[in-house]
Amino acid sequence: MSTTRPDTMPVLVADIGGTNARAGLITEPGREPGTVFSRPTADFPGLAGFLQAAMAQLGGEHVPSRVICAVASPLNDDTVRLTNAGWTFSISATRQTLRLDHLVLVNDWVAQGWAVTRLSESHRVQHNAGHPAADAPLLALGPGTGLGSALITRLGSQWSVFATEGGHISLGITSRREAEIALYIHQRFGHCSAERVASGVGMEAVHDALRAIDGHPPRALSAEAIARKAVAGDPLCAEVLERFTAALGSAAGDLALATGARGGIYLGGGIIPALGDAFDWTCFLERFTAKGRFHDYLAAIPVYAIQHPAPALLGLSVYLEAQA
Known part of the structure; x- marks a missing residue:
């Protein structure tokens, strides 16, 4: 650099x-x-x-x-x-x-x-009842073509921001269906990361996986087309969107635990704003906090959507x- x-x-x-x-x-x-x-x-x-x-x-x-x-x-x-x-x-x-x-x-x-450190109230929307812990790290992450993340820390009046590769943590699995999807993706790519489900390329990979698992012939669709068909009521694409949202929530919870980001989780990237009201915040937050004994720890962390253009x-x- x-x-x-x-x-x-x-x-x-x-x-x-x-x-x-x-x-x-x-x-x-x-x-x-x-x-x-x-x-x-x-x-x-x-x-x-x-x-x-x-x-x-x-x-x-x-x-x-x-x-x-x-x-x-x-x-x-x-x-x-x-x-x-x-x-x-x-x-x-x-x-x-x-x-x-x-x-x-x-x-x-x-x-x-760095943008998170300067966002005005009008450029962020809180989606749960959490409260930031003083002097705790913040976490920025979000899905676009891939799934990116960064850790934000503060010492006195000075901020520091650290690049992470949180999108490449292994996908957390909570059901047989998710295990089948993860196995398909792992066999195809050699690793089933969170990004392989919770991103634009992930939505496309999950769509391919579900068609194969359910015995349908291959049919490539872009992430944009999948989202559009999901909103229109297509059941398979709606499941892709559900898996995307759940995986994003699970990954955000894992990263919050790993980093102690009790100062707040800030979600950006291109997909959530594009989905608008079609993004299921209830599903996201359920998976974000679904960490057993640490449910209450995570529920206390505020979760924000970045709305800066x-x-x-x-x-x-x-x-x-x-x-x-």
Whole structure:
């Protein structure tokens, strides 16, 4: 990861997801961009192409020389492979191609985590009766193309956000039906993670699994189509949505126990807002707290839905402010 000075403005911030990529200009750290450039990630072969298009749209005569990107991928070295988007690129080569002074990459859920520290009351909705424990960690997670998460901690007035790979914990199983689905997915992919059920790619995998288990011929459907048919009353797609919701609740509960995130669980990602009233919060919360002796421990944790239109871009701006 490169380093950047937040005192040089403007800075282009970009959120590169498995499905959509967004960008905006930051003129003051801590404040969100006024205009957002958004395109499907698949419209571009890699990061350089998207950033060039964003700069052309947003930069005008003042093309920024500093860029910070949130990407849906672990960041361990110069080569980045976006887990669910099919992009592979070099950070240094991209910087040189675009003639940037600085190019910084952070995990996309680190950006979401920084946004959580700055959300207004109007940009979050609480869905249970829990209360935040003072000075306890917070957890941000949510389903999009994949399932991402980040841990947020506070020491005095200072926040820290840590990338995690919580979506890749093994799926918790509570019934024979779930065991059959998990076995099918495990045989197909070598591991049945929470993401393989509680995400866009997970909904597609569960749909395939249920058709096979119930003796139906294969029929590929996108996550968007599955959700649409579920809302319209298709019984198999409705079960996919139920399994998705239950798995998400179970994973959130496991991660809350593992991290002690009694300060609050913040759910983001693209799928829950897209589902709107079709997302079953009762099912989610039942599975979130279904941990035996620790039911009451989890029931006391507030669970919020993030309703900001571009939280990762806000989070990158807050991250810039924190670096100052």
